[in-house]
Amino acid sequence: xxxxxxxxxxxxxxxxxxxxxxxxxxxxxxxxxxxxxxxxxxxxxxxxxxxxxxxxxxxxxxxxxxxxxxxxxxxxxxxxxxxxxxxxxxxxxxxxxxxxxxxxxxxxxxxxxxxxxxxxxxxxxxxxxxxxxxxxxxxxxxxxxxxxxxxxxxxxxxxxxxxxxxxxxxxxxxxxxxxxxxxxxxxxxxxxxxxxxxxxxxxxxxxxxxxxxxxxxxxxxxxxxxxxxxxxxxxxxxxxxxxxxxxxxxxxxxxxxxxxxxxxxxxxxxxxxxxxxxxxxxxxxxxxxxxxxxxxxxxxxxxxxxxxxxxxxxxxxxxxxxxxxxxxxxxxxxxxxx
Amino acid sequence: xxxxxxxxxxxxxxxxxxxxxxxxxxxxxxxxxxxxxxxxxxxxxxxxxxxxxxxxxxxxxxxxxxxxxxxxxxxxxxxxxxxxxxxxxxxxxxxxxxxxxxxxxxxxxxxxxxxxxxxxxxxxxxxxxxxxxxxxxxxxxxxxxxxxxxxxxxxxxxxxxxxxxxxxxxxxxxxxxxxxxxxxxxxxxxxxxxxxxxxxxxxxxxxxxxxxxxxxxxxxxxxxxxxxxxxxxxxxxxxxxxxxxxxxxxxxxxxxxxxxxxxxxxxxxxxxxxxxxxxxxxxxxxxxxxxxxxxxxxxxxxxxxxxxxxxxxxxxxxxxxxxxxxxxxxxxxxxxxxx
Ligand SMILES: Cc1ncc(C[n+]2csc(CCOP(=O)(O)OP(=O)(O)O)c2C)c(N)n1
Ligand SMILES: [Mg+2]
Numbered sequence: 292x293x294x295x296x297x298x299x300x301x302x303x304x305x306x307x308x309x310x311x312x313x314x315x316x317x318x319x320x321x322x323x324x325x326x327x328x329x330x331x332x333x334x335x336x337x338x339x340x341x342x343x344x345x346x347x348x349x350x351x352x353x354x355x356x357x358x359x360x361x362x363x364x365x366x367x368x369x370x371x372x373x374x375x376x377x378x379x380x381x382x383x384x385x386x387x388x389x390x391x392x393x394x395x396x397x398x399x400x401x402x403x404x405x406x407x408x409x410x411x412x413x414x415x416x417x418x419x420x421x422x423x424x425x426x427x428x429x430x431x432x433x434x435x436x437x438x439x440x441x442x443x444x445x446x447x448x449x450x451x452x453x454x455x456x457x458x459x460x461x462x463x464x465x466x467x468x469x470x471x472x473x474x475x476x477x478x479x480x481x482x483x484x485x486x487x488x489x490x491x492x493x494x495x496x497x498x499x500x501x502x503x504x505x506x507x508x509x510x511x512x513x514x515x516x517x518x519x520x521x522x523x524x525x526x527x528x529x530x531x532x533x534x535x536x537x538x539x540x541x542x543x544x545x546x547x548x549x550x551x552x553x554x555x556x557x558x559x560x561x562x563x564x565x566x567x568x569x570x571x572x573x574x575x576x577x578x579x580x581x582x583x584x585x586x587x588x589x590x591x592x593x594x595x596x597x598x599x600x601x602x603x604x605x606x607x608x609x610x611x612x613x614x615x616x617x618x619x620x621x622x623x624x625x626x627x628x629x
Numbered sequence: 630x631x632x633x634x635x636x637x638x639x640x641x642x643x644x645x646x647x648x649x650x651x652x653x654x655x656x657x658x659x660x661x662x663x664x665x666x667x668x669x670x671x672x673x674x675x676x677x678x679x680x681x682x683x684x685x686x687x688x689x690x691x692x693x694x695x696x697x698x699x700x701x702x703x704x705x706x707x708x709x710x711x712x713x714x715x716x717x718x719x720x721x722x723x724x725x726x727x728x729x730x731x732x733x734x735x736x737x738x739x740x741x742x743x744x745x746x747x748x749x750x751x752x753x754x755x756x757x758x759x760x761x762x763x764x765x766x767x768x769x770x771x772x773x774x775x776x777x778x779x780x781x782x783x784x785x786x787x788x789x790x791x792x793x794x795x796x797x798x799x800x801x802x803x804x805x806x807x808x809x810x811x812x813x814x815x816x817x818x819x820x821x822x823x824x825x826x827x828x829x830x831x832x833x834x835x836x837x838x839x840x841x842x843x844x845x846x847x848x849x850x851x852x853x854x855x856x857x858x859x860x861x862x863x864x865x866x867x868x869x870x871x872x873x874x875x876x877x878x879x880x881x882x883x884x885x886x887x888x889x890x891x892x893x894x895x896x897x898x899x900x901x902x903x904x905x906x907x908x909x910x911x912x913x914x915x916x917x918x919x920x921x922x923x924x925x926x927x928x929x930x931x932x933x934x935x936x937x938x939x940x941x942x943x944x945x946x947x948x949x950x951x952x953x954x955x956x957x958x959x960x961x962x963x964x965x966x967x968x
Contacts, residue, residue: 341764341943342763342764342765342766342941343763343764343765390941393941393942393943393944393945394942399941401940401941401942401945402766402767402938402940402941402942402945403766403767403941404764404765404766404941404942406765406766406768406769407766407767407768407941419768420725420765420766420767420768420769421725421726421729421768422698422726423698423729424768452697452698453698455697455698455699455702456698456699456700456701456729457699457701457702457729458729483669483697483698484669484670484674484677485670485672485673485674485695486669486670486695486697486698490695491695491697491698492697552677552678552679553674554674554675556673556674556675557673557674613942613944614940614942614944614945616944616945616948618945619935619937619940619945619948619949620935620936620937622937623936623937623938
């Protein structure tokens, strides 16, 4: 952790670290995530898309805040709740919608859908349908970076539920033993489907598990953009300078049910409302206004632009091309060069 | 329909496939204190497909146990508990996630009795929702029967009706060895007559769902229903199709299939798993090696899943597994001497 106690500038970390334009873009991305997911939900309800989806509404500060210290060369691995990570890492919503609509224009040419969405060109190695599936993969990406003498780091997003998979424990151990440039970002939204961390996890804070793997562990308010950027930023700096992995736990909450099959029987309305009152986007907007980065009118403009982008994205997707049925086995193997 | 069952049916009523499974588990929990259910979100959530439903309200959280998201650990705990006196029924949320537990299933559960020279028994039941059709794409839609069917020491069943869902689950529970039950997700809501009370459907016994004389179709799970629909269609052209519901992948009911092929002289295998090295390959080989070979008057046909992961796009998803028109087509060509 950088020691800021003697810093004459005692403004919050994010404000003193990032240019105004970068902060505004972060706010734009957070709104883009919120509106994207609302748009996806609406399209699903109207029968325009099928399957299921896992919405991250309420967790936007974790996705965007964590990616603040990354460049396009850095990598992330994502989860089934991955739309936010995808947008935070720079994906365009129109290609994401095209994927949801099963179109060739989509990031995965309609083969993957919500649960496997990825924009590899931006360093997003993919959402994953397997809880914990991304953890060893992220460690592998970090190994490649180190072995090839590159400077890129990998953020591995995963949920509180994933921390009980064997893959979590094996991945953290290997990353520590080999001192790899990977940052494990646990998005602890209190539940893995219906099972609370109290019922699933022996430690109180998941970050405590870092001790077992000899790496730093920190638990932060994951709805506080500033706290997330500071903690993950320090871990990214540590990874980049060759000091090895870290485990950051972002405490957050998903406002929506786990997926389309959720009847919300395991949590109370009061609990949900108490978290809605901690809206990460509103908190970040207020931070920016309080520090004169933007005024209310400009914030509204940014939000309206995000809304327009989402609306245009849905239209783009609707007009997309359906894959040819005869292409059902395409992309299973590399195609012979013509 | 000719559905052989082992015991008398005291009375029956209509239940869905999921309800039939739940009823079986409820009966087992009532009858035997050693029975416990384990799995992810099977308690208050009721299971991802609402199969365990309200069982937690009736039997409590000690007997309907939510596990952490730990398939390897959870399955291993079930194996250890079965080894030492409990009768666990372990639910995988999706059969795809059983791959995380392969070690405990294939190296431990399947082999312990053998490795210990018959001195140990692992009476565990593993429930696995499988199959495509939900738009859940590559990692939530697989049909992995053949994977598990390849392991000596396991028994693998695939009910296609609510009656068999209950009967096979209870048979699995009575079995002294590990039994994997593949439940097809697209059948959970399907209704059918289900006998009341405790009864078992024998493991290793296929069912002739429709008698016919021209072609034998051996199908499993949802493919049975597509094969029956195809048979209806083909009957209009005067083609008489016998539809065999495999029900059990391991052991396979040789007698029923061989007898049918000897009668019809033609065999089509229809299964959802990937075509190559799948259940249909085994059945074809079995016929080729048997006395039924001499009775064949056309090449054996296999209709299976495409050589690809299950795609997300709904039309591609449909194209990736056998559908009724494809079955009709295949049989027509076969009967017309075009293959
Ligand atoms: C190996 C595996 N087990 C179970 C599931 C089913 N499943 C999907 S998401 C989920 C909950 C995951 O919880 P968490 O890691 O906390 O992520 P969250 O959904 O809260 O974002 C479960 C049980 C799965 N996809 N993969
Ligand atoms: Mg969670």
